[in-house]
Amino acid sequence: MARKSREVRLAQTQDLIEKYESAGLSSDKSCRFMRDMEYRLTAGKGLTTRQRSWLDRLIDEGVPSPKNPELVAQLLEAANLEGMQSKKDVLIDFAGKVRKGWKLSEKQTSWMNKMLAEAEDIRVNGVWTPSDDLKNTLKMCLKIAAKQSSWYWSHRPSSSKAYSRVHCYISGETNHIDEWTCNKFTSCFSKTLKEINAPKHSEGDMRYVATRTGKEVGIVTGSPFISDQGVLCYPMLVSGTMKDTPSDQIYKRR
Numbered sequence: 001m002a003r004k005s006r007e008v009r010l011a012q013t014q015d016l017i018e019k020y021e022s023a024g025l026s027s028d029k030s031c032r033f034m035r036d037m038e039y040r041l042t043a044g045k046g047l048t049t050r051q052r053s054w055l056d057r058l059i060d061e062g063v064p065s066p067k068n069p070e071l072v073a074q075l076l077e078a079a080n081l082e083g084m085q086s087k088k089d090v091l092i093d094f095a096g097k098v099r100k101g102w103k104l105s106e107k108q109t110s111w112m113n114k115m116l117a118e119a120e121d122i123r124v125n126g127v128w129t130p131s132d133d134l135k136n137t138l139k140m141c142l143k144i145a146a147k148q149s150s151w152y153w154s155h156r157p158s159s160s161k162a163y164s165r166v167h168c169y170i171s172g173e174t175n176h177i178d179e180w181t182c183n184k185f186t187s188c189f190s191k192t193l194k195e196i197n198a199p200k201h202s203e204g205d206m207r208y209v210a211t212r213t214g215k216e217v218g219i220v221t222g223s224p225f226i227s228d229q230g231v232l233c234y235p236m237l238v239s240g241t242m243k244d245t246p247s248d249q250i251y252k253r254r
Contacts, residue, residue, distance in 0.1 A: 004056070010041040012059045019063045024076060024095030030058055067101035075112070078119035083127035086165060086178055087115050118178075128179050137186055137193065138166050140226045144189050147230035159188050192232050199224050201234055201250060209238050210249040218245065 004012075013034050020031040037055050040047060047055070066072040072095050078084055079091035094112050097104065104112065122128070130138065145163050153160040162185040169177040186193065201207055201220045208215040218238035224247065227233045233244040 006041055009052075009055065009059075010038065013038050013041065013055060016059055016062065021092075022076075023063050023066075024072070024079075024092040024099060025063070026096070027093065028096060028100070034058060064099070066099040068098050072099050074116060078116055081119050081122060083122045083176055083178070084115070084119055085174075085176060086181060087118075091115060127176060130177065130179075130182055134182060135170070138170055138182060140193075140196070141186055141189050142167060142170060143226045143228065143230040144192060144232075145185075145230070156188070159184060163188075192226075195232060195247065196224055196226075199234075200247070207236070208251045208254050209236065209245055210251065215251065215254055218250075220250075 017031060017034050017038060020026065020028060020034070025031050034055065037047065037051060040051075075091050075095035075098065079088045079095065084091065090111075094104075094108070094115075097108075153163065162181045165174070165177055165181045166185045168174045201224075203220055203222055205220045207218055207220060209218045216239055218236040220234050221237055221242070222235040224232055224234050227244055232247040234247060234250060236243060236245045236250075238245065
């Protein structure tokens, strides 16, 4: 058998890597090996006899046949469905596990079925989009989120991902967001949103406002809102001056 040139072996390797990734096998041991060989071939490094033998065998065998082709096809179809972008990587990973015949845990099976049901709902009812009211709520939450420290987000990884996705959606970097992400993000600021919807202080109420010199009398003049600094405030008339007063500086008693 004629010896392959470096260029031919590299092209065949790259083609097979692409097919493995499309089949949900991007994290498979064989795929990782091929990526390493691709790097060595691209960099002009030599391969050992054993490495060449294994790589050529993988190229000859192609992508392994799935153990459950119907379920694998469903998972890959769901992964590439408009509206399932945020779950694409997870679906492809599940497709790889199912293709190899791995036994999924009860939790994994439940998660997989939930995503497949979501994909089916999209096919029947279309892609979910947030209402105008929810978009306004997301914008308010983005203001609050911006003032949180990096420590806050580092200890809330799932909320941090939701924050990033909401930011990309509201800024126009992406044109889709799922309902779970919106709910996860807004739940971070449920206490503040609750006060927005059910204010502690009503327009016309007399309250006491904390200042450097003590507590001054003020009158609430409107509904609470989120300032550009991400703080929950009430518009108030304090000592003859209109000011946006943070909620935590307003008291019912002197």
